[in-house]
Amino acid sequence: MDVSLYKYLLMLGDNSMILGHRLSELCGHGPNLETDIALTNISLDLFGQVRSLFQYAAKVKGGSATEDTIAFSRTEREILNVILVEQPNEDFAHVVGRQYLYDIYHFLLLEALVGSKDETIAAIANKSLKEVKYHKRFSGEWLKRLAGGTDESQQRMQAAIDHMYPFLDELFHVTEVEEEMRAQGVGADLSVIKAECYAIIDDHFRIAGLQVPEHPPRVSKGKYGIHTEKMGFILSELQFMQRSYPNMQW
Amino acid sequence: MSTQDLEQRFQDRIDAGEKIEPKDWMPEKYRKTHIRQISQHAHSEIVGMLPEGNWITRTPTLRRKVGLLAKVQDEAGHGLYLYSAAETLGISRDEMTEQLLCGKAKYSSIFNYPTLSWADIGAIGWLVDGAAIINQVMLTRTSFGPYARAMVRICKEESFHQRQGYEIMLTLCRGTAEQKAMAQDALNRYWWPAMMMFGPRDEESPNTAQSVKWKIKRKTNDELRQQFVDITVPQAEFLGITVPDPEMKWNEDRGHYDFGAIDWDEFWQVVKGNGPCNKERIAARQKAWDDGKWVREAAMAYSQSQENKTQSKIA
Numbered sequence: 001m002d003v004s005l006y007k008y009l010l011m012l013g014d015n016s017m018i019l020g021h022r023l024s025e026l027c028g029h030g031p032n033l034e035t036d037i038a039l040t041n042i043s044l045d046l047f048g049q050v051r052s053l054f055q056y057a058a059k060v061k062g063g064s065a066t067e068d069t070i071a072f073s074r075t076e077r078e079i080l081n082v083i084l085v086e087q088p089n090e091d092f093a094h095v096v097g098r099q100y101l102y103d104i105y106h107f108l109l110l111e112a113l114v115g116s117k118d119e120t121i122a123a124i125a126n127k128s129l130k131e132v133k134y135h136k137r138f139s140g141e142w143l144k145r146l147a148g149g150t151d152e153s154q155q156r157m158q159a160a161i162d163h164m165y166p167f168l169d170e171l172f173h174v175t176e177v178e179e180e181m182r183a184q185g186v187g188a189d190l191s192v193i194k195a196e197c198y199a200i201i202d203d204h205f206r207i208a209g210l211q212v213p214e215h216p217p218r219v220s221k222g223k224y225g226i227h228t229e230k231m232g233f234i235l236s237e238l239q240f241m242q243r244s245y246p247n248m249q250w
Numbered sequence: 251m252s253t254q255d256l257e258q259r260f261q262d263r264i265d266a267g268e269k270i271e272p273k274d275w276m277p278e279k280y281r282k283t284h285i286r287q288i289s290q291h292a293h294s295e296i297v298g299m300l301p302e303g304n305w306i307t308r309t310p311t312l313r314r315k316v317g318l319l320a321k322v323q324d325e326a327g328h329g330l331y332l333y334s335a336a337e338t339l340g341i342s343r344d345e346m347t348e349q350l351l352c353g354k355a356k357y358s359s360i361f362n363y364p365t366l367s368w369a370d371i372g373a374i375g376w377l378v379d380g381a382a383i384i385n386q387v388m389l390t391r392t393s394f395g396p397y398a399r400a401m402v403r404i405c406k407e408e409s410f411h412q413r414q415g416y417e418i419m420l421t422l423c424r425g426t427a428e429q430k431a432m433a434q435d436a437l438n439r440y441w442w443p444a445m446m447m448f449g450p451r452d453e454e455s456p457n458t459a460q461s462v463k464w465k466i467k468r469k470t471n472d473e474l475r476q477q478f479v480d481i482t483v484p485q486a487e488f489l490g491i492t493v494p495d496p497e498m499k500w501n502e503d504r505g506h507y508d509f510g511a512i513d514w515d516e517f518w519q520v521v522k523g524n525g526p527c528n529k530e531r532i533a534a535r536q537k538a539w540d541d542g543k544w545v546r547e548a549a550m551a552y553s554q555s556q557e558n559k560t561q562s563k564i565a
Contacts, residue, residue, distance in 0.1 A: 024306045028299035031542025040323040051312050068311045092545045149548025241310035250310035
């Protein structure tokens with residue numbers, strides 16, 4: 001099998017899976033019904049993307065692999081999402097901050113992947129792009145709303161950004177797999193996305209009246225399977241059924 | 251026109267099968283009954299998100315994840331239409347929420363039972379949504395227009411949920427012995443609470459007569475319960491699992507299934523707030539409400555400031 005392509009698909013899928021999982025924790029607990037529905041929608045879109053990516057990854061891997069063995073049977077060290085997306089739902093401002101930063105990156109990444117030489121990746125990116133355009137609008141509007149709402153919401157939004165922003169850098173750290181995929185014309189060029197992403201975010205922060213955090217990037221190695229202490233808890237829920245009752249049809 | 255004449259004309263319209271619309275004259279009791287019933291229905295949708303939501307992070311497959319997320323999201327949508335329908339009668343969503351949180355407004359007791367295994371998600375879809383559909387199909391012809399129309403839309407989605415739940419049960423029953431036991435256990439725990447969803451026996455249901463007269467209800471609790479039993483028992487047989495009622499038997503003369511006595515003591519205990527999860531359900535709604543307060547305030551403040559900006563631009 002093409003190990004690099006397989007791993008690249010895992011990296012794309014794992015980010016959507018873990019962020020989708022975090023959002024799914026909020027279903028039924030949102031600040032109002034409309035927001036609850038919107039967050040669940042985003043989670044649904046992300047899990048839809050996960051299914052497409054993992055179905056393709058299963059094909060690349062071959063054998064008895066399925067979207068579900070890939071999602072639920074890998075160990076923590078084999079899961080390659082960035083640290084940003086596993087950050088907990090501290091409060092609604094943290095949910096918005098995490099989502100906003102990821103959406104800006106995700107949108108640019110997908111725009112680049114639409115031109116991938118791998119037709120399946122290009123097709124998935126094309127479909128996902130429409131969804132993420134909506135995610136970006138939702139999180140961007142809430143970012144402005146909370147930053148420009150009350151004193152409390154302004155403080156909470158700034159605190160959330162202060163927490164999340166130092167994890168953004170990891171998204172642009174180029175692993176060997178990503179470098180190889182870029183060289184083959186399959187993956188995106190993260191250095192191009194990086195400049196654009198920071199420019200957009202800084203601009204939005206300025207308009208919303210948020211300070212760009214001065215905190216240096218946090219050491220983050222999610223792309224190498226080294227996660228936070230929270231990850232084991234995420235996986236113990238996510239993989240509970242498949243671990244407790246393996247090899248069954250559901 | 252005297253109140254008596256108005257009431258007579260109102261009743262004539264209902265008898266003629268006309269729909270009552272929010273701006274029409276209606277007796278105060280009709281308005282109050284509808285606010286109570288529609289808000290109770292809306293609260294049931296919202297509280298009903300919690301037991302199923304309990305399994306969203308633990309679904310066995312990605313396909314089931316997407317199915318369950320979409321289902322719980324539909325329930326939030328149903329809550330929205332229903333709150334909107336109740337708002338046409340002159341009460342706000344915030345007021346209704348406060349009534350739920352202080353215990354003044356009720357919601358369906360079934361959601362005070364815990365979801366303890368994945369099979370419970372199947373059982374809820376099959377039994378709870380199945381029972382809800384029987385009630386709701388009747389309500390699509392209820393006399394109050396906005397409620398009837400909301401029900402038409404909701405029923406379509408509910409019947410999809412019911413099939414999805416039954417399909418989960420079928421998959422379990424065709425799976426391993428362990429999976430089938432999981433399905434049987436869920437049926438054992440959810441059967442009687444589902445039977446209780448139709449409410450007290452007719453002779454103990456004081457509101458039924460008035461509700462039938464106003465065409466809010468078109469069938470009594472016991473008629474609906476019998477309908478549920480007659481539909482559901484053959485479905486359990488097809489699954490190869492057993493309804494936990496030794497007295498359940500087809501009665502050739504009646505053309506219906508006979509069934510055993512419901513534990514009404516348990517029913518009233520749960521209604522009064524002493525069920526397995528009453529406290530936890532309300533606590534979860536209270537937490538979402540409290541945690542959301544600053545968000546709602548921020549949204550209000552922001553939209554106000556945007557409006558001021560627009561106005562100062564115009565001026």
